[in-house]
Amino acid sequence: MVCRSVEKVGKLLAWGGGALVLAILLAGCRLSVSLTGGTVDPRAKTVAITTFQNNASLVNPTLSQSFTTALKDKIQGQTPLTIVSTNGDYELEGEITGYNVSPVAIQGNETAAMNRLTITVRVRFTSSYDDTQNFDQTFSRYADYPSSQNLSSVEAGLVGEINDALTDDIFNKAFVNW
Secondary structure, eight states: OOOOOHHHHHHHHHHSOHHHHHHHHHHTSOOOOOSSSOOOOTTOOEEEEOOOEEOOSSOOTTHHHHHHHHHHHHHHHHSSOEEESSSOSEEEEEEEEEEEEEEEEEOTTSOEEEEEEEEEEEEEEEESSOGGGOEEEEEEEEEEEETTSOHHHHHHHHHHHHHHHHHHHHHIIIIIOO
């Protein structure tokens, strides 16, 4: 059965027996529904995510593991995919290429009121089923903190916040096609 256009479905619903007609029409359509807006090829069962090595000039010793874990958690929590170590139907790999602190919001006395922690990650995504989904892209996110605070006192929270934003961006690119 061929899926009907929205206009034709609307006319049929106006005609009567709306729920029954809609159910019959949709029975012949292939629907993919996701609460996240993401789509996963129905043939795909696995995703391989390698550890993202920290190749930044300034190294946070826990960033590699915390970022990789956050990415795995995001994908595992929002897709039906099983995470494997190699040869997945989808593959995500890459490296952390930047971890920088820079001053922002310079005040009149030429001191920074805020500092900015920026994390940059290069990601390569490969789909076994659709080459048009493949990408090699750099993602970057930041969080600001008062310059009166020491980075080490706020670093864990900032890294968690940035990891969440980065994993959202990567997930959206890989599975929502943004």
